Structure formats: structure tokens, C-alpha cells
Amino acid sequence: MKRSLPLAIVFIGGIIYFFAYFTPHYFSEYILQQKILVDWLKILGLFAFVIGLYSLIHLHATKIKRKVDNWQYSVMTLTGLTIMFIFGILVPEKFGGGIDQGSIYDWIFMNVQVPLQATMFSLLAFYITSAAFRAxxxxxxxxxxxxxxxxxxxxxxxxxxxxxxxxxxxxxxxxxxxxxxxxxxxxxxxxxxxxxxxxxxxxxxxxxxxxxxxxxxxxxx
Amino acid sequence: MGFWSVLGTLVAAVFTLAIFSFLYKDNPFYKAAEHIMIGVSVGYGLAQLYHLGFKPYLWNPVFKEAQYELLIPAAIGMLYFGFLHPKTRWLIRIPIALFMGIGSGFSIAPSMQAAIYTQLQATIIPLWQHGLTFGEALSNILIVVGVFTAIIYFFFSWKHKGVIGGLAKAGIYFLMIGFGASFGLTVMGRISLLIGRVIFLFQDLPKVIIGIF
Structure with a gap:
């Protein structure tokens, strides 16, 4: 049951969706390829993200709780996450919340995440050049x-x-x-x-x- | 320039310098910036998912448009939480199985269509015909030979000896040129990002600092 049920789902789902591609019918094109493939899997993906989020929070919370080496950085990770969560989801739009342009969430994205990511990738220019010199x-x-x-x-x-x-x-x-x-x-x-x-x-x-x-x-x- | 723009530029500059400090050696400033980036990135994704996924695809359809059938994928998605308890951990396989089954079955035909038939069609080109210049004909020949020999290099059912070995060797040369080009493009991509950050530090930031005083 614990292994055979998932294997059966994979087999049946795989066969149905293999033939769905070749079947120009309302059920195939709307229900299977639009409703289930796009909408339902998107909903499933939401829950998968929550699991990933739980893992991240659990990992860093455990580090803080056990006061392992460099636990202070875990506080920074969780603080960044919490701030984005508060301004992106909890705070109403009239107080600068939400994800639209001009919101606090957008300000943090533009002035924290974008420069951090761009600099992180630009840092690779030095290492890739050094690797090229050796290779x-x-x-x-x-x-x-x-x-x-x-x-x-x-x-x-x-x-x-x-x-x-x-x-x-x-x-x-x-x-x-x-x-x-x-x-x-x-x-x-x-x-x-x-x-x-x-x-x-x-x-x-x-x-x-x-x-x-x-x-x-x-x-x- | 408004207060928030000035503050934003200063914050961006601090984080930029913190990341660049890694060039000296690993240090607390870099580690702090790195950890903040992870937190902010996940928080960004979470809010995006809430506003662009959860609300339009689940909450609004179910509670505003009465599309109760969407509770089925929600219920299946809830099975992900089975992993929180050892006895129900196996339940996580069900939503994963749904993803794997649908993804596997549905990807076969489009993969054949896009990555094999279309690519094959684009490779079946005239090697020589009226109107083609010598350069164009040579390029066409090289494309066909390049694709064929590179495939031969990845074909391990025959030993790479004799004619097959020679073709595989030619395939390696094509692959090396391709990898060299990809490497060159990657380097230039990173360099352009670096130029962007340097321009920010040496042009945008001084303007803001001068503006403050």
C-alpha cells in the first residue's frame, strides 16, 4: 500500500497524460490539460513550497535553539524572511503592504535582494576568470x-x-x-x-x- | 531624491560591499549578507506565492466563486504534511506521485516534438544549392557534420575505434568549440554584472552621497 499506491498513481497518471496529448477532445484539452495540469498542480505546488519553508524555518530555529556555531546568522535569515512575510502578506496595502510597485516589500526587493544577488553572481566573474587562467x-x-x-x-x-x-x-x-x-x-x-x-x-x-x-x-x- | 531612494541606495551599497568583502576572505559581513539574502529571497517567494498562487488559484475560486472541486488538489496537497509524523510520512508520496506521473506522461510527446523532431528538421538543410554562397554551404555542411559527429561521441553502444572513433574524435572538437563559446558567454555575462555593480558603487553611490551633503 505504502509503495504500491504511489506507483499505481504514477502509472495511471502517466498513461492518461501520455494519451491526453494526442486526444483533441474537450475532456482532454480542458479538464486534463488545463484544469488538472495547470490549476491543480499549481495548488499542489503551493503546499510543496510550504514544506520547503517549514524545513528552512525548522533548520534555523533548531540552530538558534541549540546555540550552534554561527547561530546568529540564522537569526538574520529568519528576520529577513519574517520582514518579507509581514510586509508582503500581513500588512494592508494602505500601510505600504502588498507586493505592488512602491510597497515596502518592493523596496526591500529592489534595494536588498537585487543588489545582493547581482553582486553574488558578479563575484563569480573573479573565480571564473581565475579558473580560466588555470584551465x-x-x-x-x-x-x-x-x-x-x-x-x-x-x-x-x-x-x-x-x-x-x-x-x-x-x-x-x-x-x-x-x-x-x-x-x-x-x-x-x-x-x-x-x-x-x-x-x-x-x-x-x-x-x-x-x-x-x-x-x-x-x-x- | 527622496528619503527612501537615498536610504535604498545606501542599503544596496552596504550589501554590495559586504558581498565583495569575500574577495579578501570569508568574513562575518559576507556571511551576514548571504544569510539575509536567503531569508529575503524565501520571504519574497512566499509573498509572491500567496498573492499570485494561493489567492487567485485556491482562495478566491473556492470562497468567492464556489469552485469546490479545487478542494480536491488542496486535500491532496495537505498530504505533504504527513511527513511531519513518522507514521504518516509515506503519505507525502501521493502528491509527489501525482506530479511524477502527470509530468512523466505529459512530457514524452512534447519532448519528442520540440527536442527531437524540430531539431532534426532544422538539421536537414541543403548542403549545396543554387543561390547559396560558399560560406553558407560550408556552414551548413559543418552544422550537419557537427550534429552527427557529436551524437556519435555520445553513442556508447559501439566502441570508439576505427571509423566510429574518428567520427567521435571530430565530435569532441565540435563539442570543445561549443563549450568554449558557452564558457566565453558565461564569463561575459558575469563580467557585465560586475560592471553593473562597479558602476553602481563608483557612479550612483557618490551622486547620492554628494546629494546628502
Missing amino acids: FKARSVEATCLLIAATIVMLGRVPLGESIRSATKGFLDFPLWTQWILDVPNMATKRAITFGVALGMIATSLKIMFGIERSWLGGSE
Whole structure:
């Protein structure tokens, strides 16, 4: 029951939805593909988010309660979460609540979350450059291909590439070469990888539907 | 510039510098900024979900439009909370099973359509025909050869020896050029973000500070 019921749901749901795609009928197009696939799964997703939220709060609350090392940071996480919750959900719109533009929630998003995330990702520029410095060594033909392609694309995407093109009267046309690399060899490899990913997805979907792949059930009974 | 704009710029500057302080070494300012970011991000998601998910898809339809059938997915969703008790923990598998079953079954045909047929169709192109320049024909040939050889590289049912080995080797070269291009684009994406933050610190922030005094 504990394992067979979920497996039966996966099988039946999988078969129904596989054929629903090919069935141009009201029940298939409205009930299955609109009502259940979009609306119902969105509602299920809400509850899944609540579970994730519970896990986060539980983890940090436990850290604070047990006063583990660096528990003070957990207080900051929960404070950030609580402030967003209060201004985003509890406070009425006339007092600056809600999620619309101009609300306190929006102000925090624009002045705290956006700069934090942008800076966090920009920080990767330093590490990715350092990694490139160590990795970009023309030890083999393959590594040389990688090095040349990356260098051309990087030069083709900055004003320096344009300047080189102007200075050499179009002889070293990095922007044009960049576009060619992206449109031809890059697209060819992306396409091959897309084939592989799609076939892998289909195979995994079939394995899940037929109960061959059961890791999602978890380890216990 | 209003009070809230000035305060916002100063707050953004403090957090920007706190994150950049990691370049020196891991420190309490960075850790604090990182933890605040997690909290604020989750809080942001929570409020978004409440206003754009819970209210329009569950609360309003059920309590204002009497669409009581939506209580069925809500009841199934409640099974997620079964994981709070060891005896009812297995119930969480039911909503997950619904997701997995519907997702698996429904994704097969669109995957075939979008990722295989369409891509295959786009690869079946004229290698040479009247009106094509030499460069265009060469590009078309390289696209076909690139797709074919890169697929051969990922095909492990035959040993990569002889002709297959040669084709797989050519596939590696194409893959390396593709990865190089992706790497270059990623680097430039990160650099442009960095430029944005540097412009904020050296252009926007000084304007605000000068404005205060």
C-alpha cells in the first residue's frame, strides 16, 4: 500500500497524460490539460513550497535553539524572511503592504535582494576568470579548440573586438567570428546535446511510469 | 531624491560591499549578507506565492466563486504534511506521485516534438544549392557534420575505434568549440554584472552621497 499506491498513481497518471496529448477532445484539452495540469498542480505546488519553508524555518530555529556555531546568522535569515512575510502578506496595502510597485516589500526587493544577488553572481566573474587562467592551457588539440573559441567569443562581445575590427580594417573581425561560432559549431553541439537530453528524459519518464525507477519513493517502507 | 531612494541606495551599497568583502576572505559581513539574502529571497517567494498562487488559484475560486472541486488538489496537497509524523510520512508520496506521473506522461510527446523532431528538421538543410554562397554551404555542411559527429561521441553502444572513433574524435572538437563559446558567454555575462555593480558603487553611490551633503 505504502509503495504500491504511489506507483499505481504514477502509472495511471502517466498513461492518461501520455494519451491526453494526442486526444483533441474537450475532456482532454480542458479538464486534463488545463484544469488538472495547470490549476491543480499549481495548488499542489503551493503546499510543496510550504514544506520547503517549514524545513528552512525548522533548520534555523533548531540552530538558534541549540546555540550552534554561527547561530546568529540564522537569526538574520529568519528576520529577513519574517520582514518579507509581514510586509508582503500581513500588512494592508494602505500601510505600504502588498507586493505592488512602491510597497515596502518592493523596496526591500529592489534595494536588498537585487543588489545582493547581482553582486553574488558578479563575484563569480573573479573565480571564473581565475579558473580560466588555470584551465586555458593549450595542452592538447581539444583544449586549444576550447581556448580559441572562448577567446574569440569573449573578444567579440566587448568594444575591444569592434576596435580591433576597425583598426585592422575588418581583417580581424571578432564580432563576426563570434556570431559564426555561435551559429554553426556551437549550435551543432547544442543540438546534439539536446537530442541526448530529450532521449534521456523520455527514457527516464518511461522508467518512472513503469515503476523501474523508484528512487523518488525514498528509502523507507 | 527622496528619503527612501537615498536610504535604498545606501542599503544596496552596504550589501554590495559586504558581498565583495569575500574577495579578501570569508568574513562575518559576507556571511551576514548571504544569510539575509536567503531569508529575503524565501520571504519574497512566499509573498509572491500567496498573492499570485494561493489567492487567485485556491482562495478566491473556492470562497468567492464556489469552485469546490479545487478542494480536491488542496486535500491532496495537505498530504505533504504527513511527513511531519513518522507514521504518516509515506503519505507525502501521493502528491509527489501525482506530479511524477502527470509530468512523466505529459512530457514524452512534447519532448519528442520540440527536442527531437524540430531539431532534426532544422538539421536537414541543403548542403549545396543554387543561390547559396560558399560560406553558407560550408556552414551548413559543418552544422550537419557537427550534429552527427557529436551524437556519435555520445553513442556508447559501439566502441570508439576505427571509423566510429574518428567520427567521435571530430565530435569532441565540435563539442570543445561549443563549450568554449558557452564558457566565453558565461564569463561575459558575469563580467557585465560586475560592471553593473562597479558602476553602481563608483557612479550612483557618490551622486547620492554628494546629494546628502
